[in-house]
Amino acid sequence: MVLKARFLLLLFALAMPRGAAAEVPRPEEVVLPVRDYLALIEKGEAAEKERRRRATARETPVAEVTSQRVRVSLGDQDMAEVTADYEVLVQGEPKGPIVLPVTGVPRKAEVRSLDGKATGAALSAGAGTGLWLLVAPAPGRYTVEISGPVPMSGGGVSRLALAPAAAPVSLTEVELPADLAWSAPGTVVVEDRVDGARRTVRLTSRRGQAQTLEVRRKVDGGDSEKLIAQSLVLTLMQIRPDGPRRHDVVIYQVSRGGLGSFTVDLPPGLVVETVGTDEGEVVPAIESRRLTVQRRQQLRGVGYLVLTSTPAVSTAVSAELPLDPVVPQGLPGAVRARYIALSSSVAANVSPLPAASWSRIDLDDLPPVLRDALNGIDLAAAWRLTGAAPDPRMAVSPLPAAPSLPAVVRWRETTTLITLDGTLLHRDRLILRPGAIGTALDLTLPANATLWSARVDDVPVRPLERGNGRISVPLGFDTGKDAVVEVISVQAKAVPKGRSELALDLPQVAVPVQQHRWRLLLPDGAQYRYRAGDLRPVLRPVTAGVVLHETTRRETVSVGPGAAGDQAVWSIDGMVITDMAALGSSPAYYDFDAFKEMTTTLRKDLVGGIKPLPITIPESGKLLLLAGVLPPERIGVELEVKK
Known part of the structure; x- marks a missing residue:
């Protein structure tokens, strides 16, 4: 009986299905059918492709001021109405708000999209003085207008400190009474127009450059403020192996008053390449062959203006270089004297024409201000204008090259x-x-x-x-x-x-x-x-x-x-x-x-x-x-x- 019972138990065990004997899953282990496992893998790959597609299509974050225009209106009182218009580009997902430099304490601030529709963008005052923040909820182009009155400081000379330019293209338009004298050191004058009793001045400056507008009343008959200044004009001609180089130097000597700008008339055919003053290299305004440079500070004493150009004449053969001078404008007196100086690294015969109008002088006889300005330049000769020269020229005749020593x-x-x-x-x-x-x-x-x-x-x-x-x-x-x-x-x-x-x-x-x-x-x-x-x-x-x-x-x-x-x-x-x-x-x-x-x-x-x-x-x-x-x-x- 015992053997028969054991035999039946063995047959029952063999007849049981294999699934009934499956192992129990271990902790943190999930057992899935193969079909569900493959479907899960496909979903993961699709999600990864979508993430990569979004990353590729995402724009580079950009948030900057693309253009800026400031309008300043001056009345009879020492108060100016300043209105600043900004155009802001927001692209992608910027990391923070856009900083807008403003002048004074604004009374009105408004922001809208470029198409004129209302947006959820907002303006708020920044942590620093003269800084406002633009918070844009979505990419796009926005226009911001901030305006308000700004008091002008100073006594006899009123000064208005404008906020630095935030855009690569910045334009400042100033409207003031025509009887007021003005200056804006460091800026480039685009336009200065008088229409009746009002004057309109348009200025431009570099990004990040602060502007200061100075305004004072003109006093007629007051000799204490009358400008007394003289000028010396020097044309320095450099004869080099690669061609001639011309430098026109104007020395200003201010005895009384102040000079806020340099203005000269250029001769025909003179193409100015670089302009420099005693304040450094500057960007001039040229209109109808009249060149104007606004100074950062009014000149009181001695200053200079240097214009560099390259004559379109080769000195490899005999030639005549034009020497028509630059003519200073805006000074009460005429040009004190005119000189020509020569610096040459080429063997040549050089003489100014017409010969009767020029007098050769010793280099030590040049005025001290000219010697100081030309310090460091190896001068070969100098001449002074002693008579009328309707068509001044410099004749250059290269000497034949000296025979070189034979190879030994x-x-x-x-x-x-x-x-x-x-x-x-x-x-x-x-x-x-x-x-x-x-x-x-x-x-x-x-x-x-x-x-x-x-x-x-x-x-x-x-x-x-x-x-x-x-x-x-x-x-x-x-x-x-x-x-x-x-x-x-x-x-x-x-x-x-x-x-x-x-x-x-x-x-x-x-x-x-x-x-x-x-x-x-x-x-x-x-x-x-x-x-x-x-x-x-x-x-x-x-x-x-x-x-x-x-x-x-x-x-x-x-x-x-x-x-x-x-x-x-x-x-x-x-x-x-x-x-x-x-x-x-x-x-x-x-x-x-x-x-x-x-x-x-x-x-x-x-x-x-x-x-x-x-x-x-x-x-x-x-x-x-x-x-x-x-x-x-x-x-x-x-x-x-x-x-």
Whole structure:
């Protein structure tokens, strides 16, 4: 019975469905059907795409004042009615309110959209004096109008301090009685018009620049306020290699009263590029060839106005520059004197025309105010106008350029290597003295020679090949230092084997050479005797009877024999010679030693340089050193060879 009950229990367990035995979800774990899980993923991806789309379409936050117009109306009382109109652009989602600078305490403030509709935008007073805040609920363009009376401070001279300009384009329009004198230092006058008993003045200023309007009554017959001023006019002409430059200088000397602006009439054809005063560089107002500059402060004393222009005349050839002067306006007296000054960095003959109207003066005789204004300028000459000059001009005649010194090679060092297969390698190092360096150095290579590389001051250059072996090595600009030129040429298998005579030619240099030293590296296995050449072997006496197997490199000089007899000891660039016949005085021969040091230097300088040489430099051989002073253009040597 017990076995039967267990068997039935096992069958019942096997017959149960698998879902009934599913595990219970763990804490913070959600079990979803696959269909619901995929739908959830799709919703998340769609939400992420929508977020990215909104971020891309979102505009860059902008909140700024785009234009500003201020109207000031003055009456008979010391009170001004100021109305400011602002145009504000709001784009995107600004981070805060827009700050509007206002003048005084406004009585009325109104804001609306650009189309005239009412909006939810609001104005409120800011934390600082003269600041109001515009809070815009949505992007768009808004117009703001703020107005109110503003008292004017001062006694005899009333002053009105206007708020700084908040927009890049700011216009201030002032209406005042015509019998009032006004000034606004630092602003640019756009218009000054009188209509009956009222005067209208339009001014403009830079963004952030505060404006101060000064108003005073005109007192007729009062000598205490009458302006007394004089002016000096100077035309400074600079003659430069890139062309002439003109500076018109007007010196103002105010003895009584004050000068609030400079006004001059420009001559025909004068295009003013920059304008400066004793207060700095300014932006003038030019209308009908009349230039006006408003000063920040009234001039009481000495001041100046400088107009800079570039005449449309080239001074590379003889020419006449117009000298029609600028004419100061608004002064009670005429121009005190007129001068012309010259500053030139070009060799030329210069004289003002007509000659009878001008008088040459010493530079120290210029008025002190002019000397102070021209301090730091290297003047060459000055003239003063002494008579009528209806058509003043300056005649400029450039002098012919002085001939430059020819290029001179101060030192030439040549190393020639003859390999076992008869290939010739020439390396020329030339040092050109400063001040006599031209644009290029011309050389003529020997017949069948190939240019391998060229360097100037260790910088690789590409010479210009002119045909027939002529090349031009560009030198660049003269830096005031020696220019070192290196030229390497190769003659493949130029020396046949088994010859009893050897004749070699070097590249020809087209400029004079002061000193030349030639190192000739010869193959081993033969004896060589100097026969003839344009350079001579270099000798230096050493102590007799001393045999030097390894010598150090020393400076070589040309001297005569130091001892008599065939066994006198000589040294040629560190090589010991005990047979004078090697110099060509007898038919005997001599093996030149000390080859290793020269080939080591040659390998260090050439192999692995600009490009590898297609030759094998031998480890041993024979060395002959030749030298000369002021050698001819063509350099060669003849040697006798004996196996």
